[in-house]
Amino acid sequence: MxxxxxxxxLASTFFIxxxxxxxxxHEGACSQSCSLGPYFISPKDGxxxxxxxxxxxxxxxxxxxQAGDIIEGTGHHHLIIxxxxxxxxxxxxxxxxxxxxxxxxxETTIQLKPGKHTLTLQFADGHHQSYGKVMSKTIHxxxx
Ligand SMILES: [Cu+2]
Numbered sequence: 001m002x003x004x005x006x007x008x009x010l011a012s013t014f015f016i017x018x019x020x021x022x023x024x025x026h027e028g029a030c031s032q033s034c035s036l037g038p039y040f041i042s043p044k045d046g047x048x049x050x051x052x053x054x055x056x057x058x059x060x061x062x063x064x065x066q067a068g069d070i071i072e073g074t075g076h077h078h079l080i081i082x083x084x085x086x087x088x089x090x091x092x093x094x095x096x097x098x099x100x101x102x103x104x105x106x107e108t109t110i111q112l113k114p115g116k117h118t119l120t121l122q123f124a125d126g127h128h129q130s131y132g133k134v135m136s137k138t139i140h141x142x143x144x
Contacts, residue, residue, distance in 0.1 A: 036061030037135045038077060038121035045139035051114060053143075055079060056107045057121055062135070067102035070126045075135075077101040078128075080120035081112065088132030092124050100128065112143045 041056035043049050057077045065074035078092045079099040086092050094100055101108070123135040130136075 038123045038137050040119065040121065040137065040139055043119075043139070043141050046141070047139075048142045048144055051143055052109060052111045054107060054109050055119065057101070058106070059123060062123060062131075064104045064106060065126065066104040067100070067126050067128060075123045075125045075131060076104055077106065078122040078124055079108070079110070080122055081110070082118055083120060085120055085133050085136035085138065086122050086124070086130035088130055090130050092122055092128045092130055094128075102128075114143050116140065116142050 037060060039058045039060065041058050042054060057079070059075075059077070063074045064076060065071055067076055078086075078101065080086075080092075081097045081099075083097050092098055092100065099108070099110075118138055118140055120136055120138040122130055124130045
């Protein structure tokens with residue numbers, strides 16, 4: 001009997017997630033739950049900024065937590081300059097193009113050369129392992 005309950009519970013979980021998936025794919029009907037992931041509070045996509053500018057980061061569907069332990073539903077921001085998102089479970093590199101906010105920071109100031117750049121936010125777990133494309137956001141900016 002217990003086994004049956006487990007199977008039914010499992011089946012209904014699949015069923016519910018399928019409905020959620022279908023709702024998300026329904027054009028124009030994208031609710032809050034569809035736009036999960038990190039987002040730029042500033043700058044905004046298409047903005048022109050001065051060479052020294054503030055970056056403010058937000059996250060939907062997860063909570064910011066400092067790096068260290070892996071805690072389900074939490075992670076920290078990474079800012080990738082002129083690079084792509086990090087595939088799921090891969091560790092985010094640490095260099096001048098990949099900035100970690102392992103203390104749980106949600107804003108910073110960066111300096112970029114004049115011209116067009118991309119900024120990518122990548123949310124990753126306490127061990128800096130990427131949550132993948134769905135937990136990333138890329139914008140295009142111009143530095144004057
Ligand atoms: Cu990290």
